[in-house]
Amino acid sequence: MxxxxxxxxxxxxxxxxxxxxxxxxxxxxxxxxxxxxxxxxxxxxxxxxxxxxxxxxxxxxxxxxxxxxxxxxxxxxxxxxxxxxxxxxxxxxxxxxxxxxxxxxxxxxxxxxxxxxxxxxxxxxxxxxxxxxxxxxxxxxxxxxxxxxxLAGSYKGLIEYSQLKITEDLVIIGAGSMGLLAAMIAQRAGANTVILVDVSDWRLEFSKKCGATHTVNSTKVNAKKAVYGIVPNGPDLVFEAAGALPAAQLMFELCRRGTRVNEFGVTTEGSIQVSPATIHWLETRMDASFSxxxxxxxxxxxxxxxxxxxxxxxxxxxxxxxxxxxxxxxxxxxxxxxxxxxx
Ligand SMILES: [Zn+2]
Ligand SMILES: [Zn+2]
The missing domain is CATH 3.90.180.10 (Medium-chain alcohol dehydrogenases, catalytic domain)
Incomplete structure (x- = not known):
């Protein structure tokens, strides 16, 4: 063969x-x-x-x-x-x-x-x-x-672990395959807002065919300001599907009180700055999902x-x-x- x-x-x-x-x-x-x-x-x-x-x-x-x-x-x-x-x-x-x-x-x-x-x-x-x-x-x-x-990987992270619910406001960081599959699932699951954040205009444009309601290019605008411009009360769920440390950092920066986050993308060593006290006072809910x-x-x-x-x-x-x-x-x-x- x-x-x-x-x-x-x-x-x-x-x-x-x-x-x-x-x-x-x-x-x-x-x-x-x-x-x-x-x-x-x-x-x-x-x-x-x-x-x-x-x-x-x-x-x-x-x-x-x-x-x-x-x-x-x-x-x-x-x-x-x-x-x-x-x-x-x-x-x-x-x-x-x-x-x-x-x-x-x-x-x-x-x-x-x-x-x-x-x-x-x-x-x-x-x-x-x-x-x-x-x-x-x-x-x-x-x-x-x-x-x-x-598809099953994104489904597991978004639905089984992070329990995305109908009418929720969702941010997906990373418009690669996994982020786009997550966006399609989110649309079908009844998410209210599906905001895709990426560094590529081409991928962001593509994401509109996959359920993105809004897109943010984090190299061109302040991503946090842009997201809070769209959802003034902050997202219910942030799904990190870019696999890069700055994306994980941004995931925490986007949290309002009670936001759920999913560290889905990054699988390599490295660290970011997160204050445990901030996590405590925001009552951030953490998930991660592999395979x-x-x-x-x-x-x-x-x-x-x-x-x-x-x-x-x-x-x-x-x-x-x-x-x-x-x-x-x-x-x-x-x-x-x-x-x-x-x-
Ligand atoms: Zn694979
Ligand atoms: Zn076994």
Whole structure:
């Protein structure tokens, strides 16, 4: 089969490798579409250090089951599936506490966050443990279905953890894929105001198609003044989806008394200035959210099946596997949101 093998930093070669065989509880999935996540790009660019080469990245994907191992119980060849990147054991303390994404015995397919990494979906085929398979509704396209995992990530942060409610005023910092998916969910969930803050006019313009009611370019205006110009009483919820320290700083600066915040974006080391006393007197409510667990995958499949959210809306570029290098180059461009690779 053809696969994009990351052999070293910035050395991605599309070549023939042996097609894996399904055994045990593994299914062999023929990949139909796979999104490029920022973490894939960071493995390619060398910004992510927990990568052992050679590796095949790609964890946002959907496809068709080609073959199943003898231990696969509920899926058969021909089934159209959405794959979660997390294969968890279901038995360890993390799993039983509801944190399958931190499973002590788990593996992550083509991605980041766990010690044990299985080959991912920048390939014609990939092996997926049955526990990570979900049925794809017929009416959801493979491309949109491939984005179920990022959609589920935003859903988990915004709805399950931060409990966004109808009529609330929301600020989302960062109009990248995750911020835009969050905006679409917020619109559907009945948010009153959805203010997108970003540094790119192009992305802010794009966000208007994804449910943003207002946009603020933080390089051009004072973001706090602009936000309070729109919602004079301050936001109910601030969702940090930019992944940069200044965004986390801004998240706290935007709080009025009782604002809920979600540190969703920043996953790297570093610190910001926050006064515990300010948090105390403002009674700031904190949340953070990383990755997905099975429940939110199911909810996000339902969101798409019902037509509540079309994750495919954020796809701006598509490349065949042979041209994945161009896809990686596109990740550095400002004028793109989600880049999808098809075999
Ligand atoms: Zn991802
Ligand atoms: Zn576990």
């Amino acid at each position: 053809k696969a994009a093998v990351l052999e070293a930093v910035k050395r991605l070669s599309v070549k023939d490798v042996p097609t894996p065989k399904a055994a045990g509880s593994m299914a062999l999935v023929r990949v139909k579409a796979c999104g490029i996540c920022m973490t894939d790009y960071k493995a390619f660019s060398g910004d992510r250090t927990n990568v052992s080469f050679p590796t095949i990245c790609g964890h946002e994907f959907a496809g068709v089951i080609e073959q199943v191992g003898e231990g696969v119980r509920f899926f058969s060849p021909g089934d159209e599936v959405i794959c979660a990147p997390v294969a968890n054991c279901g038995v360890c303390a993390e799993c039983r506490n509801g944190f399958a994404q931190y499973c002590k015995n788990g593996a992550v397919i083509g991605g980041d966050g766990m010690q044990n990494v299985l080959d991912g979906a920048f390939a014609e085929y990939t092996l997926v443990p049955e526990v990570a398979l979900f049925r794809k509704p017929k009416k959801v396209s493979f491309e949109a279905a491939a984005l179920t995992e990022p 997905v667990y099975p429940r939110v995958m199911q909810q996000s499949i339902r969101l798409q099946e019902k037509g509540f959210v079309d994750a495919g809306k954020i796809i701006t570029h598509r490349f065949p596997l042979d041209r994945i290098d161009d896809g990686m180059a596109m990740m550095q461009q400002e004028e793109r949101v989600k880049v999808v690779v098809t075999p």
